[in-house]
Amino acid sequence: MKKKLTGRIIPVLVVLIALPAPAREKLKVVTTLPDLSYIAQQIGGDKVETFAIAKGYQDPHFVDAKPSFVLKLKRADVFVQIGLDLEIGWVRPLLETARSSKIYFGGKGYVDASSGINLLEVPSGDAAQLRAKGDIHVFGNPHYWLDPRNGKGVAQNILAKFVALSPNAAAYFQKNYDNFVAKIDSAYAGWKEKMQPYAGAKIVAYHNSWPYFEKAFNLDIVAFIEPKPGIPPTPSHLVSVIKKINQENIKVIIISPYFDDKPAKSIAKRTGATVVKIAPSVQAWPNLKTYFDLFDFNLTKIITALE
Numbered sequence: 001m002k003k004k005l006t007g008r009i010i011p012v013l014v015v016l017i018a019l020p021a022p023a024r025e026k027l028k029v030v031t032t033l034p035d036l037s038y039i040a041q042q043i044g045g046d047k048v049e050t051f052a053i054a055k056g057y058q059d060p061h062f063v064d065a066k067p068s069f070v071l072k073l074k075r076a077d078v079f080v081q082i083g084l085d086l087e088i089g090w091v092r093p094l095l096e097t098a099r100s101s102k103i104y105f106g107g108k109g110y111v112d113a114s115s116g117i118n119l120l121e122v123p124s125g126d127a128a129q130l131r132a133k134g135d136i137h138v139f140g141n142p143h144y145w146l147d148p149r150n151g152k153g154v155a156q157n158i159l160a161k162f163v164a165l166s167p168n169a170a171a172y173f174q175k176n177y178d179n180f181v182a183k184i185d186s187a188y189a190g191w192k193e194k195m196q197p198y199a200g201a202k203i204v205a206y207h208n209s210w211p212y213f214e215k216a217f218n219l220d221i222v223a224f225i226e227p228k229p230g231i232p233p234t235p236s237h238l239v240s241v242i243k244k245i246n247q248e249n250i251k252v253i254i255i256s257p258y259f260d261d262k263p264a265k266s267i268a269k270r271t272g273a274t275v276v277k278i279a280p281s282v283q284a285w286p287n288l289k290t291y292f293d294l295f296d297f298n299l300t301k302i303i304t305a306l307e
């Protein structure tokens, strides 16, 4: 009996050893925003699977930290966030609950996408003091993905992490990154041309999400409906915005879909300006599937309202 078994086991082992190594599992990538998932998928291709915690129509400053997200994070190889203080209020509790040293701040699978990005509006004051006053942009404006050129910086940070974790696929990731960068450069040239007739157009925004977008497309955001990022409008502040719109003949008020549009609509009524809902992220609306769709959509909406 013993002899028979031995005789069978050895050929099985030989067959197992001779088989090629099983295909490596895909890197599991969890990101805070869908924009980051889109870019990570472009770089990672079929070697990664991505999941975004926030929906494109949610305010990225405030997202519910659901238990299902903790499970995703526990299993993740890579975690990518926009960083600064954009998501800190919900990312910290999620990472602390997930207790995965791999993707915790500074871990080997952790990516702060803001690394190397040229930040705008970095305040000189003490961050803790600014936060105590209700400000939610205390390390500089965190909405940098709204300049498509910054998408390249985000892609570079993600590329570096993918290469470090899967060095065998380095050439594949690099090729995808090069393609993505070329696509951004070409799309950006087209968008700039499209916006050329509206250079310097003055607009009003609800929240201060758009300085990078403003710079990228040569717009001029002259006032915000929020008196400070995260602080709801007061009647006296609204009066000052109305005055400005009338004095400077401003035609457009841009607002993200997750904000209460009543103050903007009431300003529009008293000034003749148009309220334009634009997308703060990929998938803000179901048809905005890509990072490129985001800019195509927003620029078309703004141009239509300016004309």
Ligand SMILES: [Zn+2]
Residues within 6 Å of the ligand: 061, 136, 137, 142, 143, 207, 208, 209, 229
């Ligand atoms: Zn903000």
